[in-house]
Amino acid sequence: xxxFIQAENLSLRVPLFVQNERQTTxxxxxxxxxxxxxxxxxxxxxxxxxxxxxxxxERVAILGRNGAGxxxxxxxxxxxxxxxxxxxxxxxxCQSLLNTSLGFNNEATVKENIFLRxxxxxxxxxxxxxxxxxxxxxxxxxxxxNHRLKTLSSGQRMRLGFAISTEVQHDIMLLDEWVGTGDSExxxxxxxxxxxxxxxxxxxxxxxxxxxxxxxVCNKGMVLxxxxxxxYGDLIEAISAYQEIASTPxxxxxxxxxxxxxxxxxxxxxxxxxxxxxxxxxxNEAGLPPKFVRLVTAYGEMRVKASDFHSRPDVAAAMGLLxxxxxxxxxxxxxxxxxxxxxxxxxxxxxxxxPSANVGPLPLQGTARNLVERALNR
Amino acid sequence: xxxxxxxESLKNPTFWTYSGWLDIITKYRRSRLGILWIMVPPIFxxxxxxxxxxxxxxxxxxxxxxxxxxxxxxFRMLMTVINDSTGTLSSHQAFIxxxxxxxxxxxxxxxxxxxFYFIVAMPVLIIALVMAKGVNPSGLWLSLLTFPILLxxxxxxxxxxxxxxxxxxxxxxxxxxxxxxxxxxxxIIWYGSMAPPGSLQGxxxxxxxxxxxxxxxxxxxxGEPVSRSTWIAVAGLTVVGWMLTSIVYRRYARxxxxxx
Numbered sequence: 001x002x003x004f005i006q007a008e009n010l011s012l013r014v015p016l017f018v019q020n021e022r023q024t025t026x027x028x029x030x031x032x033x034x035x036x037x038x039x040x041x042x043x044x045x046x047x048x049x050x051x052x053x054x055x056x057x058e059r060v061a062i063l064g065r066n067g068a069g070x071x072x073x074x075x076x077x078x079x080x081x082x083x084x085x086x087x088x089x090x091x092x093x094c095q096s097l098l099n100t101s102l103g104f105n106n107e108a109t110v111k112e113n114i115f116l117r118x119x120x121x122x123x124x125x126x127x128x129x130x131x132x133x134x135x136x137x138x139x140x141x142x143x144x145x146n147h148r149l150k151t152l153s154s155g156q157r158m159r160l161g162f163a164i165s166t167e168v169q170h171d172i173m174l175l176d177e178w179v180g181t182g183d184s185e186x187x188x189x190x191x192x193x194x195x196x197x198x199x200x201x202x203x204x205x206x207x208x209x210x211x212x213x214x215x216x217v218c219n220k221g222m223v224l225x226x227x228x229x230x231x232y233g234d235l236i237e238a239i240s241a242y243q244e245i246a247s248t249p250x251x252x253x254x255x256x257x258x259x260x261x262x263x264x265x266x267x268x269x270x271x272x273x274x275x276x277x278x279x280x281x282x283x284n285e286a287g288l289p290p291k292f293v294r295l296v297t298a299y300g301e302m303r304v305k306a307s308d309f310h311s312r313p314d315v316a317a318a319m320g321l322l323x324x325x326x327x328x329x330x331x332x333x334x335x336x337x338x339x340x341x342x343x344x345x346x347x348x349x350x351x352x353x354x355p356s357a358n359v360g361p362l363p364l365q366g367t368a369r370n371l372v373e374r375a376l377n378r
Numbered sequence: 379x380x381x382x383x384x385x386e387s388l389k390n391p392t393f394w395t396y397s398g399w400l401d402i403i404t405k406y407r408r409s410r411l412g413i414l415w416i417m418v419p420p421i422f423x424x425x426x427x428x429x430x431x432x433x434x435x436x437x438x439x440x441x442x443x444x445x446x447x448x449x450x451x452x453f454r455m456l457m458t459v460i461n462d463s464t465g466t467l468s469s470h471q472a473f474i475x476x477x478x479x480x481x482x483x484x485x486x487x488x489x490x491x492x493x494f495y496f497i498v499a500m501p502v503l504i505i506a507l508v509m510a511k512g513v514n515p516s517g518l519w520l521s522l523l524t525f526p527i528l529l530x531x532x533x534x535x536x537x538x539x540x541x542x543x544x545x546x547x548x549x550x551x552x553x554x555x556x557x558x559x560x561x562x563x564x565x566i567i568w569y570g571s572m573a574p575p576g577s578l579q580g581x582x583x584x585x586x587x588x589x590x591x592x593x594x595x596x597x598x599x600x601g602e603p604v605s606r607s608t609w610i611a612v613a614g615l616t617v618v619g620w621m622l623t624s625i626v627y628r629r630y631a632r633x634x635x636x637x638x
Binding site for chain 1: 392400401404405470472473475477633635636
């Protein structure tokens with residue numbers, strides 16, 4: 001029989017410890033209430049009646065706002081959280097990569113940690129010996145083999161964890177969103193491994209906000225909102241469904257920040273007579289452009305609405321976006337031909353869904369950065 | 379479920395032995411004396427405390443050092459296991475949350491480390507025993523039976539305290555502060571005979587499970603009689619402890635990932 005993973009009416013209720021809200025009038029009372037109030041136990045439904053079945057050869061993108069239950073679902077699928085009601089069944093060996101700290105021993109060397117982690121995965125020691133070299137090569141850490149683990153950066157740890165977990169082929173891979181945070185060169189290799197290892201017989205479930213990664217790895221999508229599956233099916237439709245819920249504010253009492261982090265940059269600054277043109281692109285975690293972009297310079301501020309955005313097919317392709325209207329252009333008319341000096345070396349672009357758009361500033365890149373740096377040095 | 383997990387853990391010891399070993403060697407890796415540091419506390423406690431309290435209480439130094447040596451090393455092993463167990467599940471949560479749900483691995487890791495420290499301190503103990511006059515050779519043979527009984531009891535305590543510590547972080551704090559108290563309360567730097575049966579000290583001593591476990595191993599080696607109440611207490615501890623722990627483990631082990 002082929003590999004599968006299935007959830008039937010899966011619900012998970014967990015106790016959370018909440019500190020009582022208290023009216024405090026003084027510093028002393030605040031300290032005392034923090035000291036004496038025991039936390040209250042409160043039950044919360046993290047997963048709510050989830051049913052689906054993933055068949056062999058399917059690679060599922062799990063989408064959802066922060067706190068929608070993506071990580072919790074993955075942990076219920078790998079058997080760590082026992083369902084309150086319903087059941088999870090699967091066939092095939094399962095490896096999950098959900099935790100950034102990965103249970104490494106910080107004081108031990110990278111090589112020793114590979115042994116440790118592989119042992120924890122239940123691999124026979126004889127087999128681990130032969131795996132060390134390919135793991136180090138894949139993670140790009142051969143030169144660091146005998147360094148202590150705590151000298152690694154978080155990106156390097158992630159690479160190491162991914163390399164160890166995927167060195168042995170498992171039928172089912174569960175990956176949480178931090179996997180998508182590596183540098184692009186590593187992500188290419190990681191994608192390759194996830195897709196090619198499939199061999200038509202493996203299952204991948206990947207939670208991420210990185211659409212480019214999701215679109216190149218996955219062939220199905222699942223959207224979670226407040227612990228429920230609200231869409232499960234075609235990947236492109238799933239991304240649209242996610243963008244739809246992501247563009248509406250979260251329901252009362254739901255977790256999730258109002259202002260989402262922005263991706264993007266200012267990549268083009270040009271001067272034509274008295275006009276300074278500043279171009280760039282911006283999208284939020286859901287892959288949608290912000291409703292407003294705000295440019296701040298020493299000369300003044302200006303705002304661009306999303307309806308004035310232009311197409312950026314290059315960005316859409318690189319980021320795996322559904323729509324490509326994410327480019328903005330701000331043109332400042334100066335009173336005389338004084339160039340960038342008039343802007344005082346300040347070119348800051350913020351974005352957001354309110355006119356006061358204040359997420360950012362976006363980084364300057366390429367020609368834009370060169371120009372501004374030159375203007376500052378003069 | 380507890381016994382199945384223990385069996386599986388014992389059958390696949392590479393993870394917990396290697397992880398424990400890494401914990402030990404990395405701790406001393408950057409120091410000049412290295413792993414020799416492990417020998418330092420036993421020497422201080424056994425010889426330092428032993429001779430000091432022997433002269434204070436005007437008893438025979440040789441015998442008293444042997445008494446302190448056995449008592450301290452056994453007490454340290456038991457108490458370290460109880461102490462470390464309360465935190466072992468939360469400190470290994472990365473493994474647990476990634477799907478490594480056989481919790482006995484993390485419990486055995488703690489016990490294996492404590493036993494390792496005990497074995498490394500053996501030279502100090504052997505010298506103390508050789509120098510003592512009252513050592514009973516046939517009692518040493520008996521320890522081949524009593525020491526495993528002590529370890530078996532240590533194991534259920536470790537499982538129990540691991541679960542308790544994962545659920546209530548208070549337990550971690552409590553056990554930390556009980557260490558010194560337990561050390562003074564258990565007849566390690568004093569003789570049990572100094573606390574007469576009717577007195578408060580005598581009652582507290584008899585209520586202390588660690589006392590019975592230590593006494594069972596120590597007394598025969600030093601040629602002292604083991605009281606009937608100690609044998610009964612140890613038998614009761616072993617049976618009730620394992621029964622209770624297996625029930626608690628079956629009922630609550632699956633909640634551990636949620637508690638962490």
